[in-house]
Amino acid sequence: MASAPTSAENLPQHGTALTGKYLTFSLAGESYGVPVLKVREIITMLHITTVPQMPPYVKGVINLRGKVIPVIDLRTKLGLPAASLTVSNCIVVVQITPTGMETKNIGLIVDAVEEVANLAQDDIEPAPDFGGTINVEYLLGMATLKGHVKSLLDIDRVIAIDGLIPSLENNA
Amino acid sequence: MQATDFSKIDLWIEQATKEIILSEPGTDRSQFPLRDLLSSLADKSKNAIGLEEFHKCAAFSTTAIEEMLFSGEPYSEAQLELLNDLATQLGQLRDSPSLVFIEPAPVAIPSGAGESKPEPFAAQSAPKDPEELNEFTSINLEGDGEILHEFSNEAREHLENIEQGILVLEENPQDSTMLSSIFRAFHTFKGASGFLRLKPVNRLSHELENLLDLARSGKLELTPPVIDIILEGKDILKNFTDELQLQLDRKKPVEPIHVPVNELTTRVKEVILNPHAPVATKPSEINDSAEPSATATESARKSSSLAASKSVSQMMKVDTRKFDSLVELVGELVIAQSQVSQHPDLVGLRSQQLARNLLQLSQTALALQKIAMSLRMVAIKGTFQKMNRLVRDLTANIGKDVELVIRGEETEMDRTMVEELGDPLMHMIRNSVDHGIESSAARLAAGKNARGTIRLSAFHQGGSMVIEIADDGAGLNKARILAKAIERGIVSAGAELEDRQIHDLIFAPGFSTAEKITDISGRGVGMDVVRQNIAKLRGKIEIESTLGEGTTFRIFLPLTLAIIDGLIARVGEQRYIFPTLSVCESFRPTPEMISTIYGKGEVVKVRGKLRPMLRLYEYFKVTPRTTNPSEALVIVVESANQQRCILVDELIGKQEVVIKSLDERFKQNKALAGAAILGDGKVGLILDPRALVNAAHSFESRDIAGRNQAAGLEPATMAAALTM
Numbered sequence: 001m002a003s004a005p006t007s008a009e010n011l012p013q014h015g016t017a018l019t020g021k022y023l024t025f026s027l028a029g030e031s032y033g034v035p036v037l038k039v040r041e042i043i044t045m046l047h048i049t050t051v052p053q054m055p056p057y058v059k060g061v062i063n064l065r066g067k068v069i070p071v072i073d074l075r076t077k078l079g080l081p082a083a084s085l086t087v088s089n090c091i092v093v094v095q096i097t098p099t100g101m102e103t104k105n106i107g108l109i110v111d112a113v114e115e116v117a118n119l120a121q122d123d124i125e126p127a128p129d130f131g132g133t134i135n136v137e138y139l140l141g142m143a144t145l146k147g148h149v150k151s152l153l154d155i156d157r158v159i160a161i162d163g164l165i166p167s168l169e170n171n172a
Numbered sequence: 173m174q175a176t177d178f179s180k181i182d183l184w185i186e187q188a189t190k191e192i193i194l195s196e197p198g199t200d201r202s203q204f205p206l207r208d209l210l211s212s213l214a215d216k217s218k219n220a221i222g223l224e225e226f227h228k229c230a231a232f233s234t235t236a237i238e239e240m241l242f243s244g245e246p247y248s249e250a251q252l253e254l255l256n257d258l259a260t261q262l263g264q265l266r267d268s269p270s271l272v273f274i275e276p277a278p279v280a281i282p283s284g285a286g287e288s289k290p291e292p293f294a295a296q297s298a299p300k301d302p303e304e305l306n307e308f309t310s311i312n313l314e315g316d317g318e319i320l321h322e323f324s325n326e327a328r329e330h331l332e333n334i335e336q337g338i339l340v341l342e343e344n345p346q347d348s349t350m351l352s353s354i355f356r357a358f359h360t361f362k363g364a365s366g367f368l369r370l371k372p373v374n375r376l377s378h379e380l381e382n383l384l385d386l387a388r389s390g391k392l393e394l395t396p397p398v399i400d401i402i403l404e405g406k407d408i409l410k411n412f413t414d415e416l417q418l419q420l421d422r423k424k425p426v427e428p429i430h431v432p433v434n435e436l437t438t439r440v441k442e443v444i445l446n447p448h449a450p451v452a453t454k455p456s457e458i459n460d461s462a463e464p465s466a467t468a469t470e471s472a473r474k475s476s477s478l479a480a481s482k483s484v485s486q487m488m489k490v491d492t493r494k495f496d497s498l499v500e501l502v503g504e505l506v507i508a509q510s511q512v513s514q515h516p517d518l519v520g521l522r523s524q525q526l527a528r529n530l531l532q533l534s535q536t537a538l539a540l541q542k543i544a545m546s547l548r549m550v551a552i553k554g555t556f557q558k559m560n561r562l563v564r565d566l567t568a569n570i571g572k573d574v575e576l577v578i579r580g581e582e583t584e585m586d587r588t589m590v591e592e593l594g595d596p597l598m599h600m601i602r603n604s605v606d607h608g609i610e611s612s613a614a615r616l617a618a619g620k621n622a623r624g625t626i627r628l629s630a631f632h633q634g635g636s637m638v639i640e641i642a643d644d645g646a647g648l649n650k651a652r653i654l655a656k657a658i659e660r661g662i663v664s665a666g667a668e669l670e671d672r673q674i675h676d677l678i679f680a681p682g683f684s685t686a687e688k689i690t691d692i693s694g695r696g697v698g699m700d701v702v703r704q705n706i707a708k709l710r711g712k713i714e715i716e717s718t719l720g721e722g723t724t725f726r727i728f729l730p731l732t733l734a735i736i737d738g739l740i741a742r743v744g745e746q747r748y749i750f751p752t753l754s755v756c757e758s759f760r761p762t763p764e765m766i767s768t769i770y771g772k773g774e775v776v777k778v779r780g781k782l783r784p785m786l787r788l789y790e791y792f793k794v795t796p797r798t799t800n801p802s803e804a805l806v807i808v809v810e811s812a813n814q815q816r817c818i819l820v821d822e823l824i825g826k827q828e829v830v831i832k833s834l835d836e837r838f839k840q841n842k843a844l845a846g847a848a849i850l851g852d853g854k855v856g857l858i859l860d861p862r863a864l865v866n867a868a869h870s871f872e873s874r875d876i877a878g879r880n881q882a883a884g885l886e887p888a889t890m891a892a893a894l895t896m
Contacts, residue, residue: 049855050746051834052792053841061834061847061855066500068832068847068855104835 025110028080031150040093071107197249210234222269229273233258310428327413330357345394355384372431379440502544509537549584579629586732596702608645642724648717675715679703741820747856754861756808776817785817811865
């Protein structure tokens with residue numbers, strides 16, 4: 001993923017730039033956070049219309065008060081084990097600004113929403129290179145809150161590192 | 173006291189303006205007469221009631237011209253511009269005493285030739301004709317971006333008004349309201365361009381304004397050559413505005429814009445100098461029209477400003493995003509309303525009051541939706557009137573006598589469609605004039621009226637919009653079309669074609685029957701592009717033609733681009749929407765109707781013809797209710813005259829839906845045209861008939877490879893997901 005579309009210079013540096021409020025949610029038993037300023041709203045699970053011929057993590061589209069927005073299964077997107085959707089799942093609607101494009105809303109399916117946490121500089125440290133299931137490029141950093149570790153997601157990158165359009169055509 | 177001699181003042185202003193116009197930088201002509209005129213104006217207006225500000229301006233102008241005189245130098249460009257501004261202000265102050273004189277910035281007395289500052293690009297393209305140099309204007313996007321946008325928007329409106337007005341004037345040169353409205357339009361143009369320092373534009377609009385002013389005061393007759401000049405001027409301004417818009421939208425690099433005004437301004441000046449009409453320089457009309465009584469001018473001014481405000485106040489500009497949100501929310505309201513009304517808990521209740529209230533709610537919601545949708549609609553008038561101009565120009569060019577009869581120009585349709593329709597219509601009208609209508613001699617020989625007629629009409633028919641272009645020309649020559657098509661290899665020799673199919677050949681790419689290519693038509697890029705454009709608007713086009721009697725083109729369009737009339741089909745759990753206009757028929761096939769051609773896929777025999785079949789569940793990889801076609805349903809879709817059978821589980825209804833665009837990431841699936849929110853608030857996907865037809869086609873040719881690709885899709889994307 002050397003050719004990640006977002007430019008690294010624009011990313012906030014670790015430290016003060018990362019402090020602030022985060023919405024935390026759970027995914028496959030782990031806890032994650034996204035900057036609260038990115039979050040438009042949290043809605044309960046509703047009917048998702050499947051869009052054919054899309055990669056597995058693109059769940060489809062929903063009707064958000066008259067607007068049709070795409071929904072992404074964050075478990076699949078992050079390479080976590082898939083689980084069937086239940087009523088306790090939530091859709092977190094985030095606002096992203098892909099490079100060179102207009103701001104848009106995208107829904108993320110998460111297991112459950114936890115809380116809005118205020119993270120101070122001491123709570124946050126850079127993402128370690130732990131080569132596990134999660135690619136560190138997605139991460140703004142790690143936060144420790146009340147003894148629990150939370151991964152802070154750079155949601156623009158999660159969405160932007162897509163790879164799906166070229167790979168489909170290359171492999172066809 | 174009241175007897176201020178306005179006619180004198182008017183005359184002097186006019187003479188002074190003329191003097192300034194006729195002065196060129198580098199000469200000292202007219203400095204003396206101008207001084208005299210200006211000082212007379214200053215004297216005359218001294219102590220006149222209502223002319224206080226006018227007097228200030230005149231006095232200032234007198235001082236300014238005296239300074240120039242005494243410097244002993246010829247006019248510099250800046251000085252002339254200053255004088256020009258002053259003269260304009262004089263005119264304005266004379267017309268409306270409520271205005272305040274704005275003192276312009278002083279202009280340096282030229283010392284030699286240092287004054288004219290070279291434009292920045294002059295260095296790069298040095299050997300440019302100095303005459304041509306002043307035809308360039310650079311725009312300052314950073315500083316004036318907002319104003320330029322505004323300017324461009326307004327300019328467009330003004331230009332449209334000008335064009336329509338001129339065409340009216342051509343018919344009836346006495347129409348003084350129209351004349352004034354065109355005059356005002358050029359005047360506004362001049363003011364705005366002066367403010368934005370778009371010099372050539374300013375110069376041209378200024379000259380044209382003067383020309384129209386002469387016409388307004390009855391000193392110039394609006395003969396066809398004069399009208400041509402005004403139209404040409406309008407075209408130059410239009411080209412400039414278009415170019416400006418392109419640069420503003422960043423579709424083109426920002427660079428100085430060339431506005432070729434010199435030649436035309438010279439011509440305008442010539443006309444102003446000696447108007448063709450034998451009107452005396454001191455016509456009595458002036459005294460008639462400019463009544464020396466203040467009340468008369470007052471009331472005239474009032475009525476003209478009333479007329480102006482009347483045409484403006486009825487329109488309102490709204491941000492499209494706000495508008496879209498409104499439409500979206502109204503759609504949601506209607507859905508919520510129907511969900512509430514049909515809620516099982518409520519249905520059980522037997523309350524008359526509740527039933528009445530619910531009915532009231534639903535009626536209001538639907539009325540609201542109707543209004544919201546109609547906000548997008550505009551009359552097709554503007555586009556039609558452009559055709560008037562086109563026919564006028566064409567007939568003058570090629571020497572045919574053709575009359576364009578327009579009907580139904582008040583018919584309303586989606587604003588974007590009206591704009592998109594301009595080009596195809598222009599093509600077709602051109603074709604009709606060029607190929608359809610015969611020369612007058614040929615027409616007379618055929619026993620027809622020497623003057624050809626093209627009827628352009630618009631009307632509603634069964635939920636769609638129809639635009640008809642009917643000419644009484646020679647009609648389509650089937651034999652020649654067929655011969656040409658065979659020659660071009662579009663159809664094979666000996667092919668049996670129905671009349672309709674032969675007519676349709678003119679839409680084939682690369683087809684043109686014109687014996688010689690004129691600059692008007694005959695390049696064979698016309699009609700296929702027309703059809704494409706119409707298809708893009710989700711419409712279709714039909715031809716009806718009788719040899720010797722004429723040809724009629726009928727364009728069928730949806731009323732709006734925002735709404736689509738759709739057939740909703742179900743495949744398994746999913747619902748898909750087919751645009752009704754593209755659906756020919758649907759039926760449940762019997763097993764005998766379906767056969768598999770090895771290596772070619774499946775076909776359905778429909779009334780003796782074989783049509784390839786596409787199983788939608790297979791293509792979209794969803795689980796259907798049944799895989800047996802004789803328990804399912806086939807929908808025959810048509811696109812660009814090709815038909816394909818699409819296999820779905822069942823049809824569940826027909827509904828008008830509001831089209832929502834899908835996110836970028838879904839664009840790769842070409843079969844999806846968009847999404848729509850269905851009656852239950854869930855999202856349905858709108859299918860693109862063109863892509864479906866082509867998909868079926870590629871199945872036909874690639875067969876197994878196509879299926880493999882579909883099957884290979886998941887591993888590919890899995891791999892993509894893993895590399896992340």
